Structure formats: structure tokens, C-alpha cells
Amino acid sequence: MSAVLLDHITKTYDNGKVLAVDDVSLQVAEGELFGLIGPDGAGKTSLFRILTTLLLPDKGQAAVRGYDCAKDYKIIRSKIGYMPGKFSLYQDLTVKENLDFFATLFGSSITENYALIKDIYEQIKPFNDRRAGKLSGGMKQKLALCCALIHKPEVLFLDEPTTGVDVVSRKEFWEMLRQLKQQGITIVVSTPYMDEAMLCERIALIQGGKIMSVDTPAAIMAQFPVKLYAIKADNIYRLLTALRTNPTVESSYAFGEYIHITLHENATIAGLQQQMQREGHTNVAAKPIQPGVEDSFIRLMNQA
Amino acid sequence: MKVLRYILRKEFRQIFRDKTILAMMFAMPTIQLIILPLAMNFDVKHVNLAVVDHDHSSYSQQLLTKIGASGYFRIVAATASFKEALTYIEKEKADLVLEIPPGFESNLVREGTQKLGVSVDAINGTKAAIGGSYLQAVILDFNKEIRINAGQTKPSGVIDLTYSNWFNPLAEYRFYVVPAVLVLLLTLIGGFMSALNIVREKEMGTIEQINVTPIRKWEFILGKLIPFWVVGIIVFTLGLLVAWGVYGIWPVGSFVTLYLLAAVYLVALLGFGLLVSTYTSNQLQAMFVAFFFVMIFMLMSGLFTAVESMPAWARVIANLTPVTHFIKVIRMIVLKGSGLMDVKWEFLYLVLFAMVLNGWAIVNYRKTT
Numbered sequence: 001m002s003a004v005l006l007d008h009i010t011k012t013y014d015n016g017k018v019l020a021v022d023d024v025s026l027q028v029a030e031g032e033l034f035g036l037i038g039p040d041g042a043g044k045t046s047l048f049r050i051l052t053t054l055l056l057p058d059k060g061q062a063a064v065r066g067y068d069c070a071k072d073y074k075i076i077r078s079k080i081g082y083m084p085g086k087f088s089l090y091q092d093l094t095v096k097e098n099l100d101f102f103a104t105l106f107g108s109s110i111t112e113n114y115a116l117i118k119d120i121y122e123q124i125k126p127f128n129d130r131r132a133g134k135l136s137g138g139m140k141q142k143l144a145l146c147c148a149l150i151h152k153p154e155v156l157f158l159d160e161p162t163t164g165v166d167v168v169s170r171k172e173f174w175e176m177l178r179q180l181k182q183q184g185i186t187i188v189v190s191t192p193y194m195d196e197a198m199l200c201e202r203i204a205l206i207q208g209g210k211i212m213s214v215d216t217p218a219a220i221m222a223q224f225p226v227k228l229y230a231i232k233a234d235n236i237y238r239l240l241t242a243l244r245t246n247p248t249v250e251s252s253y254a255f256g257e258y259i260h261i262t263l264h265e266n267a268t269i270a271g272l273q274q275q276m277q278r279e280g281h282t283n284v285a286a287k288p289i290q291p292g293v294e295d296s297f298i299r300l301m302n303q304a
Numbered sequence: 305m306k307v308l309r310y311i312l313r314k315e316f317r318q319i320f321r322d323k324t325i326l327a328m329m330f331a332m333p334t335i336q337l338i339i340l341p342l343a344m345n346f347d348v349k350h351v352n353l354a355v356v357d358h359d360h361s362s363y364s365q366q367l368l369t370k371i372g373a374s375g376y377f378r379i380v381a382a383t384a385s386f387k388e389a390l391t392y393i394e395k396e397k398a399d400l401v402l403e404i405p406p407g408f409e410s411n412l413v414r415e416g417t418q419k420l421g422v423s424v425d426a427i428n429g430t431k432a433a434i435g436g437s438y439l440q441a442v443i444l445d446f447n448k449e450i451r452i453n454a455g456q457t458k459p460s461g462v463i464d465l466t467y468s469n470w471f472n473p474l475a476e477y478r479f480y481v482v483p484a485v486l487v488l489l490l491t492l493i494g495g496f497m498s499a500l501n502i503v504r505e506k507e508m509g510t511i512e513q514i515n516v517t518p519i520r521k522w523e524f525i526l527g528k529l530i531p532f533w534v535v536g537i538i539v540f541t542l543g544l545l546v547a548w549g550v551y552g553i554w555p556v557g558s559f560v561t562l563y564l565l566a567a568v569y570l571v572a573l574l575g576f577g578l579l580v581s582t583y584t585s586n587q588l589q590a591m592f593v594a595f596f597f598v599m600i601f602m603l604m605s606g607l608f609t610a611v612e613s614m615p616a617w618a619r620v621i622a623n624l625t626p627v628t629h630f631i632k633v634i635r636m637i638v639l640k641g642s643g644l645m646d647v648k649w650e651f652l653y654l655v656l657f658a659m660v661l662n663g664w665a666i667v668n669y670r671k672t673t
């Protein structure tokens with residue numbers, strides 16, 4: 001039995017005018033740390049809301065731990081933890097009151113599953129009597145995670161948990177997820193950050209409501225079909241414009257201080273480099289590189 | 305039950321934590337109940353009168369003295385011509401012009417009949433109508449005395465009227481308006497607070513987090529309704545205290561009946577708020593929708609005008625608002641001392657409203673979209 005199952009799910013808004021999720025099928029195994037990677041508006045939140053029984057799909061079936069999201073929503077609600085993308089705890093209640101409240105709603109208490117949240121809760125415990133609205137962004141995320149975990153859920157859904165959180169807190173947060181996974185909780189997490197994709201066991205690349213690829217990050221990178229090069233020159237913008245019009249270049253996009261390019265078949269990087277130098281670009285440097293998840297994503301996106 | 309108890313605790317905590325709302329909830333009804341009935345006084349006093357006396361006889365002098373002594377009129381001008389007197393109305397210095405024609409006294413004595421001219425500024429409808437009729441009453445009274453003075457031995461068949469105002473002996477406006485204002489304030493608190501509170505959960509996104517919990521629909525709804533019901537009852541009690549302390553109005557009827565009706569009314573009202581919240585998605589929308597209905601409730605509930613004198617279609621609307629029935633009931637119980645049996649139809653109406661509004665709201669409330 002897979003922890004999460006999506007079978008040909010389609011969801012539209014505004015009477016079919018806006019297609020949010022387009023025929024998505026997906027499986028998440030038990031105990032997996034699964035990432036939904038895609039830009040804003042790709043349909044990640046819609047999928048989360050369908051799986052957390054807040055939204056009914058137009059077509060298709062969704063199931064969490066074998067329970068149908070439409071029919072067995074009552075059972076599902078007691079078995080999952082959900083952390084929406086927008087901070088949605090009571091800002092006028094204190095940290096402890098929020099935690100107490102959600103524990104009670106699930107028929108549990110803070111002490112009952114304290115072991116599960118201990119590591120995270122200890123960090124915000126000094127602010128027990130502070131109102132949730134007055135916490136910093138990272139603290140809010142920790143509190144929201146505690147509230148989502150307080151009833152020991154079997155599957156945890158985290159919708160963009162690290163958006164708007166500083167780099168250090170993001171690192172900490174992923175470390176927490178790794179520890180939770182070790183306790184046997186299935187985690188489905190969405191993020192627009194490609195670097196976080198590497199931290200998942202398997203990822204689904206999603207764009208425009210469609211799944212482009214599902215695999216381990218390593219496999220997705222290995223599937224990159226052609227050689228990828230990084231190239232740079234003194235005037236990077238002029239170089240990019242030149243590459244865009246060059247017939248031997250298949251694709252090119254700026255990536256940090258380099259430009260990532262792929263070439264058409266019988267072209268060589270050395271040839272291109274010489275050609276650029278002839279065209280007056282100075283200090284042209286090029287090297288073959290290992291494609292990352294982002295490169296795979298951009299390639300898949302351009303193919304679609 | 306444990307869950308419901310905890311939800312209630314959370315709701316009360318939130319209510320008491322927002323100091324502005326808390327203050328508004330209790331200060332608003334108290335202060336408004338003290339101020340509004342004083343301002344909303346329909347007793348017409350100080351009607352400004354311009355007099356054109358063409359006669360200058362002892363009879364015309366007697367009439368003017370009588371009018372002046374009635375306490376309702378203030379003679380602001382005595383002019384030589386009607387045209388001149390009319391300028392006082394144009395400048396809004398006078399509300400009425402009384403014109404006494406030449407030969408007023410002699411005609412009365414000789415022919416037993418005489419005409420008087422009264423011109424009314426009808427811009428302020430109430431003042432004009434009531435002022436006009438006051439003046440008429442004074443003149444009629446004067447008329448009666450004249451017959452006797454003129455030595456007519458047999459006043460031929462004059463009907464003498466004696467008034468007595470039941471349940472409000474001095475016909476004081478405050479008795480009529482204070483219970484109604486109390487109802488309005490209760491309506492504002494109950495209708496608005498519940499609607500806004502639930503919509504706020506939608507706006508803040510907290511409802512999303514609540515919806516994924518196994519909490520039952522009825523637990524959530526009761527958790528929202530009970531605190532505002534309690535607040536409503538406290539406000540009602542506060543209002544009764546103000547009515548007694550400031551206006552000396554102590555309910556004649558039984559408190560049990562009064563509170564029973566208020567309790568049912570509040571349930572109906574909270575149902576209304578809940579219903580508004582299920583159809584709106586943010587506080588501004590909820591505010592406007594609630595305001596639209598509360599406006600209609602206010603103007604059509606028989607607070608300012610008698611429902612019976614409305615056109616038929618308006619009477620239908622008036623009867624379809626719970627406020628109308630509750631205002632009626634409150635007046636009956638507070639002023640008249642009506643018992644439960646006397647208000648049983650209104651009671652049933654309110655129960656019906658409570659069931660329909662809440663039922664509709666619960667059906668329309670969804671945890672899933």
C-alpha cells in the first residue's frame with residue numbers, strides 16, 4: 001500500500017476556465033520523504049488541498065494510506081498533519097495555547113506525543129507565552145510544524161514550509177524533516193527551491209498542473225540526455241545575446257556567474273568558444289558540468 | 305464534549321484578548337442606550353409660531369394668550385401682513401403662521417362662526433403635522449369656551465373627549481423608544497460579531513487548519529455561537545439596567561419570559577450572522593452584507609413607524625425580519641406586562657427564525673470546497 005496515491009486527478013477553477021491540476025497520477029511510498037518541486041502556480045497547493053480533504057477534484061481519485069479522500073475524509077483527517085503555505089495558527093493566542101488547542105482538537109495532549117515534537121518544541125519553548133503573531137518567521141514555521149505533528153500523524157503534508165524563511169532556519173527545518181522521517185512518518189513537502197529538491201528521496205517536477213518527471217533527484221539528473229556546459233565571458237549579457245542567436249546552441253540560460261548551454265549534435269564546445277572569441281568576446285571560458293535538478297527542470301519545461 | 309469545552313475556552317480567550325472589541329461590545333450598547341433615546345424624541349415642543357392679527361380684539365388677544373400658555377408654542381413674531389409672516393417660514397424662523405382675519409370677534413359674536421388661517425411649513429413632516437394638530441386642539445378648546453362666554457345657555461351637543469394613555473400614562477416617548485433601542489443594539493452586537501468572527505477565521509486562513517482536524521461541524525459552530533450568545537445576554541442585561549437606572553423603566557412583565565424570548569432571539573440572530581459568514585469570504589464583505597440587512601431590520605422593524613401603517617408589501621418584509629417581532633414582544637413585556645401566552649405567536653415566530661436561519665447556515669457551511 002502506498003501512503004499517498006493520486007490517480008488521474010484533474011482540478012479546474014472558475015467553472016473549468018482555469019486548469020490547476022491536469023491529469024496527475026502519482027504514488028508516494030510509506031515512510032518516504034517526497035518533494036513536489038515546481039514554480040509558483042504549478043498546482044502544488046491544489047494537490048495538497050485535495051490530499052488533505054479540503055478540496056474535491058473534478059476527476060480522478062486520491063487516497064491517503066488507502067483511504068479515499070472524498071469518502072473517508074473523516075478517517076484521513078485524524079491521520080494526517082497539514083501545514084498550509086500561509087501561516088494559519090491563531091495569531092492572538094500564545095505558542096502554548098495554540099499547541100494545546102490543536103492537541104485537544106485531535107483528542108490528544110501535548111504530553112502524549114511529546115517525544116515526537118520535543119526537539120522542535122524545545123527551540124520555541126522559551127516563547128511559550130508569546131502570541132503566535134509576534135514570533136519571527138522561522139519560529140512560526142517551527143510552531144506550525146509542532147501543531148501539525150502534535151497528534152502523531154502518519155502522513156505529513158507541508159506546503160512550501162520554507163518559503164520566506166532565512167537560510168539557516170531552512171537548513172534546520174530540513175534537518176528536522178530528516179529526523180521525523182526516521183520515526184516512520186511519510187512526508188510530502190512542496191518547495192519552489194531546486195536546492196531543496198536534493199534533500200528529498202524522490203521528487204516530482206510539476207509545471208502548469210502537469211507532472212513532468214518523478215524519480216530520485218540523482219536519477220532525474222542522470223536522465224539529462226545531452227552534455228551540459230557552463231560558459232562565461234567578461235560581458236556576460238552580450239555573450240548571452242550572442243548565444244541565443246547562435247545556430248549551434250540548443251538552449252542557453254543564465255545560471256549564477258555562468259551561462260548554462262547545451263549544443264546541437266555535431267557542434268563542439270571548443271568550436272563555439274573560438275567562434276565567440278572571434279566575435280570579440282573577451283576571456284571566454286567554458287567547461288562541461290554535471291546537470292543539477294534545476295537544469296533538468298528547465299530542460300523538461302522547454303520540451304513541454 | 306471535551307473538544308467543545310476547549311473550543312469555547314479558546315473563543316472566550318480571543319474575545320477577552322481583543323481589548324478594543326471587548327470595550328466596543330459593552331461600552332457601545334451602554335453609551336448608545338443612554339444617548340439615543342434622549343436624542344430620538346418625537347415629542348414636539350417649541351413650535352415656532354408667527355401671528356398675523358388683523359383684528360386686535362379682546363377675543364383675538366385671548367386666543368393668542370391661550371396658545372402661548374399651552375407650552376407647545378413660541379410666538380416668534382407678530383406681523384402686520386400674511387406676506388410678511390410667510391418670510392419667517394421661508395427663513396425657517398417659524399414653523400406655523402396663524403392668520404386672524406379682521407372682524408374676528410364681531411363675526412363670532414354676531415354670526416356664531418368665523419374662519420382662521422393656519423399655514424404650515426411641511427419640510428419637517430412630523431413637526432408640521434403634530435404642530436398643526438396641537439394648534440387645532442388649542443383653537444377647538446378656545447372655541448368651546450367662547451360659546452359659554454357668549455351666553456348661549458345650551459351648548460348644543462358638544463362631545464367632550466377625555467384621554468387616558470394605558471401602559472404609558474404620560475404618553476412619554478422614552479417608554480416607546482428605549483426598549484426598541486435596546487433591541488437594536490442587541491441586533492448589532494449579535495448579528496455583526498458572529499458574522500465577522502467566523503469570516504475572520506477564513507480571512508486569516510485559520511479555518512484551513514481547523515478544517516483538517518477531525519473536529520465536527522456542530523462542535524465548531526456551537527463553539528462560535530455560544531460565546532456570542534453569552535455576550536448577547538450580558539449586553540441585554542446591561543441594557544435593562546441602563547433602562548432602569550437612566551430612564552426608570554422596570555419591566556412590568558416577568559423576567560423569565562423576557563429572558564426566554566431574548567435567548568431565542570439571540571439564537572436566531574447568531575444564525576443570521578453565521579449565514580452571512582458562510583456566503584462571504586472576508587470581513588469587509590461580511591460587514592457590508594450584514595449592514596445591508598441590519599439597515600432593513602432597523603427601518604422596517606417598527607422602531608420609527610408603526611408596522612401596521614406600512615404598505616402591504618412593506619408589512620410582509622417587516623414580518624419577515626425577526627427584529628420586528630422581538631421589538632413588539634419587548635414592548636409588550638416591559639411596558640404592558642404581557643405573559644408568555646400573550647406573546648406565544650411572536651415566540652413561535654422567533655423559534656422558527658432561529659431554526660430556519662441556523663439550519664440554512666449549517667447546511668451551507670462546508671469544511672470542503
